[in-house]
Amino acid sequence: MSAPLLQVRGLRIGLPGREDCIVDGLDLFVAAGESVGLVGASGAGKSLIARALVGLLPSGASVRAGSVCWRGQVLAGAADLQRVRGRGIAYVFQDAASSLHPLRRVGAQLRECLRVHAPQLDRRQMSERIDTALAEVGLDGARRWLDAWPHELSGGQRQRVMLALTLLPEPALLIADEPTSALDPVLARRVCDLLADAARRRNMGLLLISHDLPRVAEYCRRVYQLRDGRASLRIDDDAPHPAAAVLPSQTTSFGKDACIEARGLSLSHAARWRWPWQAAPAHTLDRVSIALAPGQRLGVVGSSGSGKSTLARGLLGLMPARAGQVRWFDQALERLDRATLRRWRRRVQLVFQDPFRSLDPMQRVDHMLLEALDYADPPLPRSERLPAMRAALVDVGLDHGALGRYPGQFSGGQRQRLAIARALATQPQVLICDEATSALDHETQDQILALLDQLARERQLALLFISHDLGAVARLCDSMLVLDAGRVVETGVPAKLLVHPESDALRALVDALPRAPARIQA
Amino acid sequence: MTFAERVAPSPWRQLFVNAAVGLPIGLLALLALASLLTPLLWPYAPGQPLWGQDLLAPGFAHGHWLGTDAIGRDMLARCMAGIGVSLAIGLGAGALALAIGGIVGGAAGYFGGWVDELLMRLNDLLSSLPLMLIAILLIALFEPSMWLLILVVGGFGSLDAARILRAEARRLRQTEFMLASQLQGATSFAQWRHHLLPNLAPVALTALGTVVPQAILVESFLAFLGLGPSERVGSLGTLLAEGVQDLQWAPWTLWVPALALALVLLGFGLAGDALRERLRLLTGSST
Numbered sequence: 001m002s003a004p005l006l007q008v009r010g011l012r013i014g015l016p017g018r019e020d021c022i023v024d025g026l027d028l029f030v031a032a033g034e035s036v037g038l039v040g041a042s043g044a045g046k047s048l049i050a051r052a053l054v055g056l057l058p059s060g061a062s063v064r065a066g067s068v069c070w071r072g073q074v075l076a077g078a079a080d081l082q083r084v085r086g087r088g089i090a091y092v093f094q095d096a097a098s099s100l101h102p103l104r105r106v107g108a109q110l111r112e113c114l115r116v117h118a119p120q121l122d123r124r125q126m127s128e129r130i131d132t133a134l135a136e137v138g139l140d141g142a143r144r145w146l147d148a149w150p151h152e153l154s155g156g157q158r159q160r161v162m163l164a165l166t167l168l169p170e171p172a173l174l175i176a177d178e179p180t181s182a183l184d185p186v187l188a189r190r191v192c193d194l195l196a197d198a199a200r201r202r203n204m205g206l207l208l209i210s211h212d213l214p215r216v217a218e219y220c221r222r223v224y225q226l227r228d229g230r231a232s233l234r235i236d237d238d239a240p241h242p243a244a245a246v247l248p249s250q251t252t253s254f255g256k257d258a259c260i261e262a263r264g265l266s267l268s269h270a271a272r273w274r275w276p277w278q279a280a281p282a283h284t285l286d287r288v289s290i291a292l293a294p295g296q297r298l299g300v301v302g303s304s305g306s307g308k309s310t311l312a313r314g315l316l317g318l319m320p321a322r323a324g325q326v327r328w329f330d331q332a333l334e335r336l337d338r339a340t341l342r343r344w345r346r347r348v349q350l351v352f353q354d355p356f357r358s359l360d361p362m363q364r365v366d367h368m369l370l371e372a373l374d375y376a377d378p379p380l381p382r383s384e385r386l387p388a389m390r391a392a393l394v395d396v397g398l399d400h401g402a403l404g405r406y407p408g409q410f411s412g413g414q415r416q417r418l419a420i421a422r423a424l425a426t427q428p429q430v431l432i433c434d435e436a437t438s439a440l441d442h443e444t445q446d447q448i449l450a451l452l453d454q455l456a457r458e459r460q461l462a463l464l465f466i467s468h469d470l471g472a473v474a475r476l477c478d479s480m481l482v483l484d485a486g487r488v489v490e491t492g493v494p495a496k497l498l499v500h501p502e503s504d505a506l507r508a509l510v511d512a513l514p515r516a517p518a519r520i521q522a
Numbered sequence: 523m524t525f526a527e528r529v530a531p532s533p534w535r536q537l538f539v540n541a542a543v544g545l546p547i548g549l550l551a552l553l554a555l556a557s558l559l560t561p562l563l564w565p566y567a568p569g570q571p572l573w574g575q576d577l578l579a580p581g582f583a584h585g586h587w588l589g590t591d592a593i594g595r596d597m598l599a600r601c602m603a604g605i606g607v608s609l610a611i612g613l614g615a616g617a618l619a620l621a622i623g624g625i626v627g628g629a630a631g632y633f634g635g636w637v638d639e640l641l642m643r644l645n646d647l648l649s650s651l652p653l654m655l656i657a658i659l660l661i662a663l664f665e666p667s668m669w670l671l672i673l674v675v676g677g678f679g680s681l682d683a684a685r686i687l688r689a690e691a692r693r694l695r696q697t698e699f700m701l702a703s704q705l706q707g708a709t710s711f712a713q714w715r716h717h718l719l720p721n722l723a724p725v726a727l728t729a730l731g732t733v734v735p736q737a738i739l740v741e742s743f744l745a746f747l748g749l750g751p752s753e754r755v756g757s758l759g760t761l762l763a764e765g766v767q768d769l770q771w772a773p774w775t776l777w778v779p780a781l782a783l784a785l786v787l788l789g790f791g792l793a794g795d796a797l798r799e800r801l802r803l804l805t806g807s808s809t
Contacts, residue, residue, distance in 0.1 A: 016803070060803060316705060345707040358698040361804075362533055362720040371716050375707040406532050408804075419702075426706050 003072030004029040005173050005205045006053070006089070011066035012229075013048050013057070021064060023049055024229030030173060033203040035196065037216035040226030041412060041441040046209045047094065049226075050177040053207075054091050055081035086117050090171035092162060094178040099162055100150040106161050107146030110134075110168060117169035133164040136201075137194050156187040160194065167198055173205035174198075181210070184304035185468050185512040192219055211441040214514040258291035259462050260315060260348060260430045264324030265289070267307075267314045283322060284310045286486040292462040294429060299473030299494060300466045301509060302483035308466045311483070312434045315464070316350060317341065329429075346375045346426035353435035355415030359407035365418060366403040369393075372425035388425075396421040396451060413444035417451065424455065431456065432464045437472055449475055470509055474498055482506045536804055537724055542796035550609075550789040553782075557606035566596035568603040577772045589774045591764065597775065600761055601782050607757040608738050608786060611671055615737035618676030620726050623683025628718060630684070631691025632710070642688065645681055653678045657740065661749045671750075675740050679733040683726070690725045694718055724801055731794015735787045742783060758783045 006029060013023040022045040030036045040046050051057050053068055055078070068075045070084050085091075093099045101109055110130045114121060121129065130146070137160040139145045150158060159179065166174060176195060180188035192208075196219050199206040210216050216223055224231040267285040285307045292298055302308050313319045315326055317333045326333040328344060336344065352358035360368065369389040373380055380388055390400040396417040407415055416436065423431060433452065437445040449472055456463045456476075467473050473480055474494040482490040482497070484505035490497060501507040538544065561567070566586070572594035580589040580597075588597040630641040657674045664670055694700060700717050708716070738758075744750060745759025746766075756764075758779045765776030 318701075342707045342709065345705055348705075350702065350705050352698045352702065354698070358702055360697075360699040360703075360717050360721065362723075363699075363716065364532070367716070371703065371708070371712070372706055374712075408533060422702065422706075 003069070004031045005034075005071060006030045006207070007069040007072075008049075008053070009067050009069070011049070011052065011068065012064040013045065013052055013061055014064045016060040016062075021229055022061075023052075026066070026226075026229070026231050028224050028231050030205045030207055032172065032205055033199070034222070035199055035206040035208065035220045037220035037223035038207060038209045038226060038231065039211060039213045039216050039223060039441070041211065041444060044226045045229060046211075046226060047177055050091065050175050050207075050209055053175060054085055054089055056091075086113075087169045087171060089173045089175060090166040090169065092166050092174065092176040092179050094181060100158060100165075102150050105146065106148050106150065106153075110146070110161075110165060113165055113168050129168065130164075133168050134161075136167065136198060137161075137164045138190070139164070156183060156191070159183065159187075159191055163191070163194060163198070167202075170202065171204060173207065175207045175209070177209045178211070179208075180212075180215070186303050186508045188215070189512040195219070212514075213442045218514045257293045258327070259294060259329055260464070261291040261327040262311075262315060262324065263289055263327065265311075265314055265321055265326060266323040267310050267319050268322050269310070284486050285314060287324065288483075288486075288488055289324075290464075290481065292430065292464060294462050295456075295460045297456060297463040297465060297477040297479070299477030299480040300464065300483060301468060301470060301473055301480060302505060303468060303509065305485075306483040306505070307486040308468075308483055309434055310486075312350065312432050312464070312466055315432060316348060343377060346377065347428050348430040348432065349423035349426060349428040351416075351419055351423050351431065351433045351436040354439045355412055355419050356439075358419050359415055359422075361407055364404065364406055365393075368407075368418070368422055369403075369425055372422050375426050392421045392425045395424065395455065397447075411444075412440050413447060416440060416444070416448050420448075420451065420455070424459070428461070430462045430464070432466070434466045435468070436465070438467060438469060445469075445472065452476060468509065470494075470498055470513060482509075533724070533804060537727075537797065537800050540796075540800065543793060543800060546789045546792035546796065550786070550793070553605055553786060553789070554609055557602045557609065560599060560602035564596075564599055564602070566599045568595065568599040570599075571595055577768070579772075580774050580778075588778050589772070591775045592768050592772065597778050600756070601758075601778055604756060604758040604761050604779055605782055605786060607668070608741065608759070608783070611668060611675070611741045611757065612734040612738040612786075612790075614668075614672040615676035615679055615741075616730050616734040618672060619679030619683045619733045619737075620730065622677070622680035623685075623687050623729075624719075624722060624726055626680070627684035627687030627689075628691045628714070628722060631688040631693075632695050632714070632718060634692070634695070638688070638692075641684070645684055649681045653740070654743075657744060658747070658749060661744065666749055671741055671744065675737040678740075679737055683729050683733055686729050687722055687726060690722055691718060694721050724797075724804075728794060728797045728801055731790055731797055735790040735794075738783070738786060738790075758786075 008026055008028050011023055011026040012021040014021045026049060028036070028038070038046060038049070048057065048061060052063055055075070057063070070080075070088060075081060075084060100106075107130070110133070111126060114126050114129060118129075134140075134145055139157065139160055145161070150161075153161065174195070179195065180191050183191060192215065195206060195208070198204065206220075208216050208220055213223070213225075222233060224233055264287045265285060266283045266287055268283045288311060290298060300308050300311060310319070314321065317326060321334065328348060333341070363371075366389060369392055370385065373385055373388055389403060393400050393402055398414065398417055398421070402410070402414075402418070407418065410418065436452070437448050440448060452463070452465075453476055455461065463476070465473060465476050477494055480492060480494040480497055481488055482503055482505055484503065489503040489505050490501070497506060498510055501510050538547075566572070572590065574594070575584070575586070575590055576592055576594040578584050578586050578590045580587060586596050586598070588601060590596055591600070626641050626645070630638040657678075660674055661670060694717065700713060703713055703717055741750070741757060742759030742762060745757050746763045748763060750757055750760045750763075761779035762776065762783070765779060768775045
């Protein structure tokens with residue numbers, strides 16, 4: 001066998017002030033024209049590896065041992081890397097939106113790339129190459145895109161421009177670092193399809209890095225799993241389509257004894273005041289009605305921008321209603337005075353998407369729980385606080401050894417458990433989860449979902465689970481509501497809806513599920 | 523899940539317990555300690571003129587290791603006392619600057635809106651006044667003392683501190699953990715106590731790295747002009763002013779306190795830089 005395109009041997013990457021290595025002896029290879037996946041939990045060092053391969057480690061991090069071979073030759077030193085970057089190895093960053101130059105038109109950026117990597121082309125050849133590249137990523141009518149500024153493009157369009165930009169020099173290997181994590185599932189599928197198409201057509205190697213194992217497994221022949229700084233090969237296996245694995249569950253009726261309710265709720269981010277000749281702005285959320293009784297679980301799905309998070313904010317009383325009302329425990333929210341609202345807040349709790357941002361980095365876990373217990377009503381006597389804190393941790397599957405630690409000392413999944421523990425410490429009756437599992441890797445998602453399921457059952461919580469992950473909603477919720485452009489387009493039992501989606505919005509979401517030839521083995 | 527294994531240090535430990543931050547802070551602590559212990563261990567008092575021992579060059583033979591000045595006062599004793607005065611003024615002014623700046627900047631960033639506008643425009647207005655002239659005027663009006671100096675220099679330092687801390691408070695206000703606390707029913711006071719102040723503290727300490735040396739420099743400059751504290755023992759600035767007069771025949775009376783001043787400023791500068799770098803690594807932000 002000839003030398004693979006890229007071969008990594010015993011790569012070790014360390015961060016300053018830490019003895020141990022984040023990446024500790026990584027071996028992997030990518031052959032020409034092959035698609036390879038690298039999956040791992042958040043914080044496992046995926047991005048560090050990607051950056052190390054092109055010599056762009058963030059300041060402080062350093063390669064401590066190991067080698068990276070490109071077409072059989074060890075890459076060492078800046079000159080080698082400079083030669084390989086672009087035409088050899090291209091790199092798609094996680095956040096395409098910030099990788100484009102904000103002050104230059106798309107066309108100028110594409111031309112600059114060609115001038116650097118293919119100076120022999122004349123103007124006509126250049127614009128032909130650019131037109132082809134744009135068409136390849138699905139941006140037809142190249143003229144229009146060339147004159148656009150980055151801020152005029154949507155997130156998905158920017159991601160595609162970025163992709164066109166990396167494909168222009170015709171690289172032999174494309175490293176895509178979480179290319180879809182900022183996109184909603186429908187867009188994510190399109191971008192992945194594009195990547196796979198481009199790789200196939202150009203016989204280009206593809207290293208796809210993600211936390212989303214099923215998605216990677218769909219596109220890649222080999223998938224490495226990163227754990228404890230090492231990569232192991234996950235063996236292929238057949239796994240069922242997530243939608244098919246959905247269990248049927250019983251329907252629950254709306255309306256009676258609702259502890260949280262929205263009646264014809266409309267919300268808008270636009271300014272309330274406008275000139276008389278201006279058209280009324282579209283509402284972000286348009287006449288949405290929901291009601292949740294104790295023990296009921298409602299899933300809210302929709303692609304990004306459909307108003308899911310806005311609904312959560314509205315229900316929490318963080319945005320004033322433009323029309324309709326929000327009712328907590330049969331009281332209209334806007335009729336509550338400030339002090340009462342503050343006292344009632346503990347009954348309706350929110351779990352955020354990103355546990356890396358929702359926990360105070362300077363607050364020790366015991367202080368965090370103490371603060372939450374402070375808001376309980378009636379207040380807990382001092383002697384019962386320590387047992388209560390321990391119980392709160394045990395309930396979410398953590399040991400009370402966690403009490404003396406800071407959030408920075410936990411993994412993503414553990415942090416989300418802490419966030420749930422904090423939310424539950426005030427003994428709420430309603431729990432709203434806003435994409436509570438989507439920042440986590442696949443296995444952790446499973447664990448958190450199981451935890452939420454168990455806690456909601458034990459405590460008879462009214463659960464509002466907002467997600468774009470249909471599998472999670474189907475698993476956790478007994479009814480489901482589909483939002484599209486701020487309107488409710490479909491409601492019903494998840495199992496039924498997922499098999500026979502009526503609305504276009506839901507159909508697009510179902511189509512975007514990873515069709516798993518997912519040869520995933522636990 | 524159990525947590526018997528490796529426990530990472532707290533954010534505070536990560537910030538302070540490392541060589542880059544620890545060494546300069548250790549140097550400063552050593553200087554402060556030396557300044558405190560000198561009266562006990564050194565036979566000569568800083569303000570005591572010794573007849574017949576004036577203008578001795580540094581050396582070990584006559585017992586005055588760093589020499590004496592024009593009226594026979596021991597330079598080592600004076601220098602150590604000066605370091606003490608300078609450190610006290612610098613740290614006092616720094617603490618005052620952080621206290622005022624923390625409250626003003628914190629309130630402006632946390633409440634936003636018209637509170638922010640009012641406080642920050644006021645800040646702009648005061649910042650546009652010439653610090654030195656105002657300081658000289660105030661000291662000329664009142665009896666120059668250490669407390670007045672701390673008040674003036676700290677007051678001016680608080681303008682910068684308020685600006686830095688306002689930006690940080692504004693960022694913190696938007697964070698999800700602040701929202702989480704609000705959603706649990708926290709009052710503004712509880713949010714300040716539990717989240718805002720602890721998260722402002724590291725940034726404030728980093729700001730100390732610029733405020734304190736600035737305060738020490740301003741104080742030295744004023745003392746150099748003869749507007750130093752009227753206490754019997756002078757600050758390093760007083761020593762410099764006197765040293766300049768004897769520069770031609772006793773250069774050590776200038777360079778000994780100059781070196782001491784440089785050492786103090788270097789300590790604060792290095793500590794501040796290292797803290798800022800550690801903070802950047804810890805929070806991943808570029809403050």
